[in-house]
Amino acid sequence: MKVSDYIADFIARQGVKKIFMLSGSGSVYLDDSIAGKNLDFICVRNEATAPMMAESYARLTGKLGVACITSGPGGTNAVSGLSEAWVDSAPVLVISGQVDKKHTCHKANIKNLRSLGIQEIDIIPIVNSLTKYAQMVEDPDSIRYHLEKAVYLAKSGRPGPVWLDIPLDVQSSIIDEKMLEGWNPEASEKDLDKNKLKEAVMLLAESKRPLIIAGQGIRIAKSLDEFKNLIEKLKIPVILSRLGQDMLPFSYRYNLGHGGMKGLRYTKLIMSKSDLILSLGSRLAVPFVSDALSESAKIIMVDIDEAELKKPSIRVDLQINSDVKEFIEGLLKEDVKVDASDWLKDCQGYKESYPLAGPARNPIDLYYFVSRLDALSKENSVFVSDAGSSYYVTGQALRFEKGQREITSGAFASMGLAIPLAIGSASADPSRQILAITGDGSLELNIQELKTMSSCGLDIKLFVINNGGYVSIRNTQDALCGGRHVGSGQAEGLNFKKIADAFELPYESIQNYEEVDGKITEILNKKGPVFIEVVSDNCQKIIEPIKQI
Amino acid sequence: MKVSDYIADFIARQGVKKIFMLSGSGSVYLDDSIAGKNLDFICVRNEATAPMMAESYARLTGKLGVACITSGPGGTNAVSGLSEAWVDSAPVLVISGQVDKKHTCHKANIKNLRSLGIQEIDIIPIVNSLTKYAQMVEDPDSIRYHLEKAVYLAKSGRPGPVWLDIPLDVQSSIIDEKMLEGWNPEASEKDLDKNKLKEAVMLLAESKRPLIIAGQGIRIAKSLDEFKNLIEKLKIPVILSRLGQDMLPFSYRYNLGHGGMKGLRYTKLIMSKSDLILSLGSRLAVPFVSDALSESAKIIMVDIDEAELKKPSIRVDLQINSDVKEFIEGLLKEDVKVDASDWLKDCQGYKESYPLAGPARNPIDLYYFVSRLDALSKENSVFVSDAGSSYYVTGQALRFEKGQREITSGAFASMGLAIPLAIGSASADPSRQILAITGDGSLELNIQELKTMSSCGLDIKLFVINNGGYVSIRNTQDALCGGRHVGSGQAEGLNFKKIADAFELPYESIQNYEEVDGKITEILNKKGPVFIEVVSDNCQKIIEPIKQI
């Protein structure tokens, strides 16, 4: 059988139903096999977005996400999406086409040779620091080995992207499927250190004001149920990281919502008062922790990624380098003596005394808008956001009461992700409605994919916040550069009605707060993609968490 | 003075008049200083295009091109443009903003730490293999050193991109300009080996059918005049590489035009008959040489980049690793006994007997269209092309009789370059009219920059070849995959009139060959940007060079 057919079969066996690709001569056999093996594929309009779509596909399905692109610029274009999957821990396999082996810089191995074959570059050193595994497949008979190893690494431990570069002569080689060597992971997984578990139990017992900080690692480790059991057992308040904020409904009594630099108003206050942080599957990122924690608080951090435990920005008292599921299961079996009921009440008090107020006024306040969208959203919808104000406001105003999920750029808050993440989400699960929110600035970066959205007819409602350009940057420039606005001006806005029309999307607009509810209801009841311009406040300010009352 | 101000001043001192940027909090001081120092800047709508614009700016002005972007995704987005500058030898300086030093993975130096600060990634390992110099500037007092070294390396030898990553705390540091350490290149440039020069003279004297292959290295080395003198002295025919094809008018008697895999029909024939190739400032790329050269031909290759001389795809008899200008000057002083008059006549005969015929018919043939555009173009215009058919056809049909230039993607023929390269070209020299030709497929990749084009009001005429999607890929799939068309279909075309309108560009269309001349004349006389849809043959075939008659 042909190597490219083997690859397509292998991907299908992973349960992957959709591949994101852009065709090319360098990937011609791969493209052909993908179609031939009845794998469904979505053609993107710039390779940059293929790994982004694959990432949201992976995050929603819990499966592998796959992107297939061509050599040279195909690969370099994909770097931006790849880096998202890297920092946000998504199991994405990128397969790139490559010229015949003999014309690759990779094989030539001459220092600083820039390009050899037609449309060729050695992509491996470029993506190496952004992947868990990146290899050019030289020997057709090694294809099974590379695929098995790559996919295992992508999905195990802290997930992340992997990259296989397949020369044309390898793609089209004929192999004997039965003779291929496979790959087996080494047995030694990181076992939970029992002593550390005991120490955690002790620290919990000593603590007066314990706080769980929970991140998407819990979902990735498929331990959401165990996590919920643990909260019920410990009765400790929980603050969620951005990528973890959809794990619990906001109304849940132990859930204090999303924390961090742009978290809910009272969360930093609570973090600073806590005397014991138990971090589960959150990397305790710089923008999350900032200066919130008290110097005297003890910190227990459970993370499968050793690098996160060792990083200089956080002082961890008890580093537990283990699968978070194993840790939670371990803790569930322990007799933990912790009584945090007063502290919990305090926390719940803060939560109640700082309700998120989105004023009903014109021009539309984003908090108001997002809160109404949240309230009117259907069960199991997926929220997708983009950079700028929409990123921060969705981080504070979404409530996840009805099984909704959020797919967004975690570590980077990159501009331009909303459309590709929405497309990936919609193709992962057509039964979920996708509510994507982007800014007039962020929209532009991958605006070409509006056409992918319309031609695939996906159930994506794309809300475009028209607030006259880069409000977030104007706010930063006001703070740091005496209000000089450079490259963040309001002058050059797009005409969104015409944009929607040009990309063949139905257009709606929401111009004032009085029509927000009616329009949203109407729009969410429509079938297929809709482009909605939301004219809102050009001076939107983001609520900042407070540390002291 | 502030480091960011120092950087802006330094760039201004390089004679750079335009910077290509996208603002961000991570580059906030850089952005502010660029504006404050009265450097003109163009705001792009995706960082991917900033280095592309900087590249065409550099190639047209002979100066440095500069892009300024923010941390994290700002940098990773820019990788695609960066890689173009790398493979096509353009002196581009990318300056990226970065978070405070203490929050960089670069400083933390922990293996596989994915991201530490807000919107942070270590960009250096990603861009390292794509640059001549890539550094994070840690010490504010080293800024002069890094800038001088980076710019020197970008412009010297074989030019290429360089990258400086500047943390926020460094950007805003106050330095004493007078105390800064500078950087001086080591004296030892590669000197021309006199023995090799003599050997070249001997080989020329022995040759019956010598052929010069000339590439953009000649222009980069600022030796175009010397090159012309050399041709007049040697009276040898010349074939031009793609990036060198605008160096001589096609009608010039020694010029046989553009060669290579998709070169002019007779050029491969001539290459295969030659018994001595003298390659000047061309890398003799795989797609250029393919199987054209005779086994017995001697090859002299003059290249400043040692890696190109050593590459496995070409057997070079006499490797001359020197500045091409120095070599040409050396050769001009030698007494070269070469008489190629009969051979020259043969070559000229082939040139005459294979005129490029673009049939006047409907649907419009691309050769016809490009030939007419060429004929009607104004003096000193700049042609810009994109991937696909337009790339190959412009490579065969342009004539450069009136001081025109071409700016295109050389090694990669990447999709999506036409608009950014056109914008960079137009801002390099507003006195030149830009004639950009793109395909309906290639247009999409950086379609967001249509808005940059319109809002800057540049004199760019953008011809969009509507031929129902990816013709080139359909042709490849016909050849290699039994005609199965995957991801190259005709179904999902854009409505270009609406696209032009949405991005606020005047729209014109050319629907049949009869109106080509009239419309082109009219359009080229308009001021400012115009978007022109050219409805053309959905089955456009590319003329293939022949090796034998």
Ligand SMILES: Cc1ncc(C[n+]2csc(CCOP(=O)(O)OP(=O)(O)O)c2C)c(N)n1
């Ligand atoms: C790829 C990328 N480049 C630059 C930035 C820096 N940045 C953050 S927010 C922002 C402006 C976003 O504008 P818009 O989407 O209109 O949202 P607004 O801030 O106006 O609400 C910019 C430029 C980024 N996050 N990502």
Ligand SMILES: Cc1ncc(C[n+]2csc(CCOP(=O)(O)OP(=O)(O)O)c2C)c(N)n1
């Ligand atoms: C970034 C990038 N991705 C993929 C390719 C492979 N490729 C070469 S030509 C082509 C189709 C170009 O379509 P279009 O611009 O419409 O030109 P046509 O071939 O139809 O004339 C593709 C996909 C490429 N050159 N660059």
